Amino acid sequence: MSQSRVAYFYNADVGNFHYGPGHPMKPHRLAVTHSLVLHYGLHKKMQIYKPYQANAHDMCRFHSEDYIEFLQNVTPQNIQTYSKDLLHYNVGDDCPVFEGLFDFCSMYTGASLEGAMKLNNNVCDIAINWSGGLHHAKKFEPSAYSKDLLHYNVGDDCPVFEGLFDFCSMYTGASLEGAMKLNNNVCDIAINWSGGLHHAKKFEPSGFCYVNDIVIAILELLKHHPRVLYIDIDVHHGDGVQEAFYLTDRVMTVSFHKYGNYFFPGTGDMYEIGAESGRYFSVNVPLKEGIDDQSYVQVFKPVISNVMEFYRPTAIVLQCGADSLAGDRLGCFSLSTRGHGECVKFVKNLNVPTLVVGGGGYTLRNVARCWTYETSLLVDENISNELPYTEYLEFFAPDFQLHPEITRGHLICNQQVLGSNPDMYQCAFRFSIYICTLSDVLTMKEKRRDFFPEDYKIKEEPDPDVKMTQEEIDKFVEPKNEFYEDDKDNEKETVIEKKEP
Numbered sequence: 001m002s003q004s005r006v007a008y009f010y011n012a013d014v015g016n017f018h019y020g021p022g023h024p025m026k027p028h029r030l031a032v033t034h035s036l037v038l039h040y041g042l043h044k045k046m047q048i049y050k051p052y053q054a055n056a057h058d059m060c061r062f063h064s065e066d067y068i069e070f071l072q073n074v075t076p077q078n079i080q081t082y083s084k085d086l087l088h089y090n091v092g093d094d095c096p097v098f099e100g101l102f103d104f105c106s107m108y109t110g111a112s113l114e115g116a117m118k119l120n121n122n123v124c125d126i127a128i129n130w131s132g133g134l135h136h137a138k139k140f141e142p143s144a145y146s147k148d149l150l151h152y153n154v155g156d157d158c159p160v161f162e163g164l165f166d167f168c169s170m171y172t173g174a175s176l177e178g179a180m181k182l183n184n185n186v187c188d189i190a191i192n193w194s195g196g197l198h199h200a201k202k203f204e205p206s207g208f209c210y211v212n213d214i215v216i217a218i219l220e221l222l223k224h225h226p227r228v229l230y231i232d233i234d235v236h237h238g239d240g241v242q243e244a245f246y247l248t249d250r251v252m253t254v255s256f257h258k259y260g261n262y263f264f265p266g267t268g269d270m271y272e273i274g275a276e277s278g279r280y281f282s283v284n285v286p287l288k289e290g291i292d293d294q295s296y297v298q299v300f301k302p303v304i305s306n307v308m309e310f311y312r313p314t315a316i317v318l319q320c321g322a323d324s325l326a327g328d329r330l331g332c333f334s335l336s337t338r339g340h341g342e343c344v345k346f347v348k349n350l351n352v353p354t355l356v357v358g359g360g361g362y363t364l365r366n367v368a369r370c371w372t373y374e375t376s377l378l379v380d381e382n383i384s385n386e387l388p389y390t391e392y393l394e395f396f397a398p399d400f401q402l403h404p405e406i407t408r409g410h411l412i413c414n415q416q417v418l419g420s421n422p423d424m425y426q427c428a429f430r431f432s433i434y435i436c437t438l439s440d441v442l443t444m445k446e447k448r449r450d451f452f453p454e455d456y457k458i459k460e461e462p463d464p465d466v467k468m469t470q471e472e473i474d475k476f477v478e479p480k481n482e483f484y485e486d487d488k489d490n491e492k493e494t495v496i497e498k499k500e501p
């Protein structure tokens, strides 16, 4: 196999931003990663670029102008004035200011007040005012829900910090330039570890993500590519990207993530399959906490192989969120750097032009290890498990190794869910079946005219509000225990039940 031409984007300033004290997202991880990449000599195997910085116009390819203007102008100093009125009186989506607001309040309040008076004066036994009953309003502010009504959802998770817009420009510009270089066939693989902020929405930030560089890069790829495949191995569901392309078949999104127990962002159920033209083009692989290398890869490879065969993408975007590693501050999977890297290697070997981006990852030293190792895989270079000397060497104590051992501590949650491994197998099987079903559906669509006579009544389109038809759901119902690989699985479950408290 010929060597891939790899373009690597890094802006030395991107590691200097701070989300704020105590915030788990630390852009500094990018500087530590880059230092390891250099000290391993991996830069010699790639073209290194200081990336273009995206401007507001680039960002508005996906985001709303209002929102980007807000990001451009808001600072930690002026945020108070920005949101003062909105915040002060807590008005917003739930409690908007509308024409005649005061008159409306006068009317419903007057009626309740007069009712009370009439009861006091024994004019009636029961007073009815159906316009009243607005029981959430407080002494100083209206309130329907306790939810944060900050206009743009900025707050603890997505704080306004010094240089926020520059930070967004840098990581977005790098992904956009990566997509351009792929389009122009300047490289086969483009790497931007500062990108991958998959939660950002059109109108607001979400989950530490402000501008969705992935969506913007995919939009660029779509100028040259008929079909783009998005693969997401972050521990969290790639909701922002899925949402952006939910209605189109030009992008297929495939996300592997922890799902359940209100784990952020709460979406990514396997029944989210896309809608309208995009129906069947969103694939979600919900997993339980504690999944290890073996189970993960066992699910990842067949799903991606099936997707490749079925979808035949001409470009791929791979989001490598490192919060799916064992021991992540926010994650709950038990993947090793080798297991995580195995997925990257698998995608690389598909030999399709690929944009590789970062994403989550909150145990800094492991993020740096993981993305350095994955850089080495992408440039086909074997690197030593001994970390080279860098200014950050102390971060990697006590082992100073590229592949840290996964300690017992990291496996606690893994042990708790060993018994649910059969679910994982079930998941892999389900998805193989699911993808096959997709292929059938697509073939059917293409060949519909050949199959059915002119007067054949084509089945009514399913209700778009129902994510999957009953008929489709029925296809997933299998006999119980069918997917238990062998007796061992049941034993594992038994072991769990007998576990010491």
Ligand SMILES: [Zn+2]
Binding pocket: 234, 235, 236, 321, 323, 359, 360, 361
């Ligand atoms: Zn994440």
